[in-house]
Amino acid sequence: MNTSGSLTYVYAVTHRTGLLDDALATLHGIGQAPLRLLCPTADTTDPVPSTPLASLAFVASDVPEQDFNETALKNHFEDLQWLEHVARTHHDVVQAVAARAAVLPLRMATVYQDDHRARQALSAQQDVFTQRLDQLRAHTEYGVKIYLAPDATQPPPAATAPPATSPGKAYLQARRAQRHSRDAVYQQAELAAEAIEAIASRHATQRVRHAPQRGELTGPEENVLNDAYLIPDDQAGQFQAAVADAARGFPDLRIEVTGPWAPYSFAMPAPGPADAPEPPS
Template structure:
C-alpha cells in the first residue's frame, strides 16, 4: 500500500519461494524507505510457459519501496538526471538493494528509476511480463556476472629512454621521438589484442554468455586507457576456476592491467537482446 504523495519504485524481479518471511527486514531503499514484495495483479496462479517445475506466477514478485512523487515524477526526473550527486546516491542505493536481494535469491535487476503510479500498476506490469520474467530467472539460476577489463598501463605507451645519439636538428629529433612513441603504442595495442584473445579462450571454457560493453572513458579510468570492457555470465561452480585462469593469463601481459570485477547480480543479462525487462514503460 502506497503512502500519500508517493510512487512505487521497483528494484528487481525475484521469486518469493524459498525466501524467509523476514528476508527484507533490515534492508532499505531510496530515502531509507522499507522494502516490500509486490505480487502480480492477477487472480491466476497457474505456471507461466517455460517455468521451472513447481514455479508459479504467485511466487513471482517485485521488490519495491515508496519514493516521493515530487522527486520521481517525470518532470522531476528530467531535472535530477542533470544532478550528479543525486544520481550517484540513487544509483548506489539501487545497486545495494539489488546486490542484497541477489545474495538471497535469483534476481532480474531493473533499470534505475523504474517507477509506477502505485502498487496496482506495478503488479499489472509484473503480470503482463510473467512468462518472460520467469523464463529468464530460471535461465540465470545459479549464475553470477563477472566483468573483465583491460587497461593499457600509462607508462607502457611511452618509448623507453633512448641511447645517446649524435646531435641532430630539433625537427628531426621531434619526428624521431614521435615515431618511437608510435611504435611503442602499437606494441602495447598488439599485446592488448593477444590478451583479449586469451580472455575469450578462457571464457569459452567457463562462461555461458558474454556482453561486450563500450570501453570506459574519462574519470572512470584515470590516466589508463580502457580497451576492453566485457561482462560474462558464469555458473557459480565455475567462478573460482574462471577467476584463477584470468589471473594466470594476466601475468603474461606486463604492459596491461587486467581487472576482474564482481560477483555482481546479472545486470548485463537480465533480458536477452530481444527482450526488455522494463517494458511496458512505467506510468508515473
C-alpha cells in the same frame, strides 16, 4: 499498498521464497522505506507458491511522488548527489536480493503510479521474466577490464643522436620509435583479449561487451577492454584463477576482474506502461 502521495518504485524481478520474505522484513529501500514483494495477485498472505510462475514478484517500495514524477526526475537527473544516492540504494537492494535468490535487476528509477499498475506490468511480462530468471539462476556477473599503464605506450629513452643527425631527422626517428612502442603494447592488449575470450569460452554462458571507460573512471590508465561475463557459480573460482594466471603473461598491462555482481549486464529493459516515467537518455 501505497501511502498517500507516493509512487511504486521497482528494483528488480525475483521469485518469492520464505528466505526472501524473512530478509525483506529487515531491509529498506530509497528513503528508508520498507521493501515489499509484489506478486501478480494482490494477496501475499498465502504460503509461498510452489511454481516459479506463481512465485514471480517485483521487489518494490514507496517513493515520494513529488521526487519521482516525470518532471521531478528530469530535474533530479541533473543532480549528481541525488543520482549517486538513488543509484547506491538501488544497487544495495539488488545485491541484497541477489544474495538470497535469482534476481533480474531493473533500470534505476523504474516507477509506477501504484501497486496495481506495477502488478499489471509484472503479469504482462511474466513469461519473459520467468524464462530470463531461469537463465540467471545460480549464475553471477563478473567483469574483466584491460588497462594500459600510462607509460606503456611511451618509447624507451632515445639514444643521443649522432652529431650529423638533423633536428628534423631526429624528430622523425623519435616519432617512429613512439609509434613502434604503441603498436607493440596494443598488440599485447589484443593477445590478452584473445586469451580472456578463450578462458570465457570454457566458463561463461553469456558475454556483454561494454564500451571502454574513459575519464576519471580510469585515472591515468587507458581502458581498452571492458567486458562482462555471466559465470555459473560453481565455476567462478576457476574463471578468476584462469584470468589471474593469464594476466601474469602480460606485464605491460593491468588485467582486472571485478565482481561478483548481480547480473546487471544481462538484464532486460524494464517494462513500461504509459504511466511509467522514462529517465532521460
